[in-house]
Amino acid sequence: MTAIVEINNLTKMYKNKRGIHEVNMTVQQGDIYGFFGPNGAGKTTVMKIMTGLARPQQGQVKLFGYDVSTQYEQAMSKVGVLIETAEAFTFMSGRKNLELAARFYPGIDKQRVDEVLEIVGLTPFQREKVAGYSLGMKQRLGLAAAMLSKPELLILDEPTNGLDIEGMVQIREIILRLAREERITFLISSHLIHEMELMCNRMGIIHQGRLVREGLISELAKGSASLEEAYLREITEVRRLAAHA
Template sequence: MATSVVSIKNVSKVIKGKKIIDNLSFEIYPGEVFGFLGPNGAGKTTTIRMIVGLISITEGEILIKGKNVARNFEEAISDIGAIVENPEMYKFLTGYQNLVHYARMVNGVSKERINEVIELVGLTDRIHEKVKTYSLGMRQRLGLAQALLHSPSILILDEPTNGLDPAGIREIRDYVRKLAREEGLAVIVSSHLLAEMELMCDRIGIIQKGKLIGVQTVNDFINGQQELVIRFQVNDIGRALQLLKDQFQNRTFGVNADFIEVSLEKDEIPLVNKALVTNNINVYGIYQNAKTLEDKFLEVTGGEQIV
């Protein structure tokens, strides 16, 4: 197992006597996109602020590549690049001039590195045009370039697709995946677009009321249940429903649209199909009613809104 680049150990945050973050612990590894999800007010932004040192930690510790954020702030933060919502740029300057300006603030950023990140985020053709002519998606990409200038090990993106159209959202998602894969970056993404997080992330951590509900791969989180929701499309729904209720009394069968729907274990699917066919009921299709990240998130958090 790779060594974690972000290690959050028993972290709590108390503000005005109220525990906003309660004993949070998880690890993030190189080359993965980690999605940070939670309902409104769950503590996502507070956690991100503690990781980047904008607010203090009440209890516990946060380590960035083994360096303690509270005790060795400058060393720890040098490994982090971050964008919070829409990156602010000097619109009267070109994209290139903006990057040169930011590069002056950090030691050791060469012209070669500037050109490298420009190519990495796909802005080579437009980098010498003024930022005021850029689309929102291009500004987000320029923000990514800015956050990557100092070759960080961790990239933190808070709502990176805010205000983007579907093409822009896909563009940013593709670049984030590419950065994790090709640069070996650990990427932490906080977003309320659950369908997008499902496509972008390798693992997700869900936080609710300041506590971590769990950390899992996206696939395990959505499909981790033993039972599957299965739909059978048949020619005689009434007769089929009665037959199945009689033969499988430990299962609850219902009708959803034009399908018979039931929760089954994988090995039970052919048994149900056989019962239908041997009783002269035509089976036109068997479908797994796949859950989305949104379905599972709402199930786990009791339907609380995510923002």
């Protein structure tokens, strides 16, 4: 398998003593990789460093073999990103927002805007102002914007956060379809372990800024009634070891 994402010894600590410490992680081509941990565990920090929105104090991130710190344009050329909340101009229509975003990419035409609107199911609502969109529709619009450049890797930070059940199912189905039909590799963060179990084939568990386990979902859940039970067992062991360190 080809490694699309390679993270080595990534560290960034903030003044409040929180952050990430020596994170090592690999995402293989074709993965739907779930980056799982509670709020504040360090998921967004890792993703911001991966996409050049923050600088690490040490460590390296490579995307498609290119170092994000020194070869940024090459590293990000095949990457689509949705970090935290999907931002859009609410006084404009969904379509106008995408047409504006398309100007940042060479060779993206109106046909591609049509395609991503269709993929995320917003074609019937494309002329409506974003101010009238539900949270789920705004998330789908953000996903559409991230897909404009036909990326081979999509980095999504909590894409189902705050959505109702119907919205969560819609986003999940879009991700599974894109992975299957478009062969897109995904790195998806979440604090909802049930969503990880339904969407992902591999998962990394981050706890208090450290990646404590990484592997196939089937391997992580082995010997447990559920992935949730396996996670709780893993974290209990991490805390036990920390207490005796």
